Amino acid sequence: MLNKLNIYIFIFLNTFLFKGFAGEAKFTAATSKNKVAVGETFQIEYTINTNGNRFTPPNLSDFTILGGPNQSQSMQFINGSMSQSLSFSYFLTPKKEGTYTISGASINADGKTLTANSLKIEVVKGSPQTQQQQQNQSSQQQQQRNGRPQQSAPVDAESLGDNIFLKVSLDKSKVYVGEQITATFKIYTRVNIVGTQASEMPKFNGFWSEELKQSNAKQYNESMEGIQYTVAEIKKTFLYPQRSGKLEIEPLELQAVVRQRVKSNNIFDQLFGGGVQDVPVNLKSKRVTVDVMPLPEPKPENFSGMVGKFDVTTKINRTKLKANESINYKVTISGKGNLKLSEDLKPQFPPDFEAYDPKLSDNFSVKENGVSGSRTFDYLVIPRASGTFEIPAQTFAYFDIDSKKYKTISTEAYTVEVEKGAGDNQTQVFNSTTEKQDIKVIGNDIRYIKSKTNLKSTVPTYFGSTTHFASYAGAILMFISLIAFRKQRQKAGSDIVAVKRNKATKVAIKRLNNAKQFLDTNDSQQFYLEISRALNGYVGDKYNMSLSESTSENISKVLLENKVPETTVKEYLEIIKNCEFARFAPSTSVPMNEIYSKSINIIEKLEAR
């Protein structure tokens, strides 16, 4: 302000009126700012490069005129030629936002009316800074009224505390986790500071911080409780709370060297404004707490704590390739907010894709209004098998700070066609296991086809079929029926013998009865014949022997075989022998009665068995 005034007030105070100025007359308008905030002061100036009169002021109804028109005239001699100019300037402040055109200024020069170019002024919403300036201005006036000098109040060491202090100001005190807060560390002073040195940088526990790099510290005046201070911004940091709760920003400690005026006995010192002394002062800011609210529930599934305003894009360099060639897949997260905390979206590549860890590249910029930029994850992916694969869409969820809502962005999904790699053999060997690699036969090929064959059906027609099992069953059935048939026949055969055996005694008794009759009639011939028939017939029937077989030897053998006692056999044979003798030599010793009784006896004995 003051500087600007200086320019116009102190350039030339003298006015020279010269006529006959060489060159064409020009009347131009200029502004110090095209873009101003509401409440901000700016200057417009109308300049004519010759002498003029009857200046018609422009239409300034949209602005408040703080000062002007200030008329100033200048004249210069350069290399013997003279140039002069006349200017009219205004100090203005806009009334409200909008875009305004300032026009209508004119001046008479050399009998002509010259019109100045119009100025376009864009008025934006006021920023704190300008408000401070305004404040500053008003406080200035206030101070002038109070009659207090603005600067370099002689301060005592004790009262220094009031005249110099540190302050941390936050743009917000109640935020969500991850929301950006701007913390400004300022030094307020009413004394001369020679230098500052930070002894303790504040710690931001629980925050992720990003410092705004300022080329030179901003300096301005600000009044607090009616007292005007010179304020310098030491540090401006963007903070992103990492957890909810009351988070404290630790104080900033600073050592400032203050130049103090000391009372001196030295006359010269007193004469030239007194002696000075540099005093180091330790300053410490107050602790500030931030109320951090947790992000609202429910959180989206893939939410990773990103707060701000973001966008996600994916890019793929190709979607058609051969196996074992590489693909570049990029995921870019861009926007404003806690970008540095953004994590790998962990894309789900098909299992046959060999994916390497992504290459991360950041493009951030820290500006007055926060951190913005982009972070790119660059994936190198190599498909190891052929086929059609899909790289699915990536979903990214963040908390939109403007709408206070979660937003989810989905990216594009890509279909990748992988053809079989060229020179399949080599490429596959590359992928095969080490064991497989060991076998490396150059020019290996399959063995050639065969020209001769014997074609057969492998599917059995008989095995396992019902006929197969019926064969076993049939064999068993046949077997059983054969056995049964044989039994039948055996039974029939054995019946004749049995009948004979059963009849044997009967027949013998009949014959013996006949013999009795012959004994009574004393027919010895017939008697002996009947006796021998009875005995032989009995044994024959009983032991299944034919008459031709019934020799005395055979009989004795069969009888002995059938466990007939030897004495009985002997007796039996004796009787037979006696009978034979009696038949051919009738005058035998053994009487017929005796033979008869003996025969009955022997039959009884045999029968008893």
Next chain:
Amino acid sequence: MKKNMILVLVCLLQALATQAQSVFDAGNKLFKENKFEAAAQAYEKQIGTGRVSAELFLNCGNAYYKANQLGKAILMYEKAAKLSPYDDDVQANLTIANKKTLDKVEHAPDFVLTKMWNLFCLKYTADAWAIMSVVSFILSLAIVFFIIQTKNNINLYSILTLVLIGFSVLFYFCGNTNNKQLNGNSNGIILTSTVNIKSAPEQNSKALFVLHEGTKVQVLSEENNWVNIKLPNGNEGWIETGMIGMI
């Protein structure tokens, strides 16, 4: 009567065989002309008739191999190996083809005795084994009958009977093994280049692991166009029928 029928059958098969032989030769001709796809089709046509041989499968496998269809080539080689196990040529080609597969799946080699038994059972067809089994059985019964009839030398004959019954059972199992070996679907080959093995026989069930063309897997069961498979390491899963070839 039965003999006559067999004779007629043999004549009929002979006629079929000569026709089949011509298809086989046609396939070979196409193969020699480097028309591998067409050759494979010709062989497949013959395989479709059910009258096959190890050579037919080997040639078909070769055709597929040359046509760059690894899965089918391995399937054919495996089929050839089934008919003629431990055939040098078949084994050599199978080894080469297997080297190109992506999955490292190691099947435990067969136990030596199992190997020998399988080989023995392939000596004759299942039908021949069946006939031998039945004949042995009938003979043993005849001997039993003979023993009953004569009642002489019972010990010797009963031993003979037992031996014959034993043979009958043995021959039956030979036939059974032969049939199982040739016609059982105990193993399969993955035919698609990449396939997700699912946790259940449903399209939208969870994918458990990925297999690649040519991998041999054990087949457990089949259900509605899905096959339950098992890997030697014990992993099980489901695959669609079209993506797997039964050996």
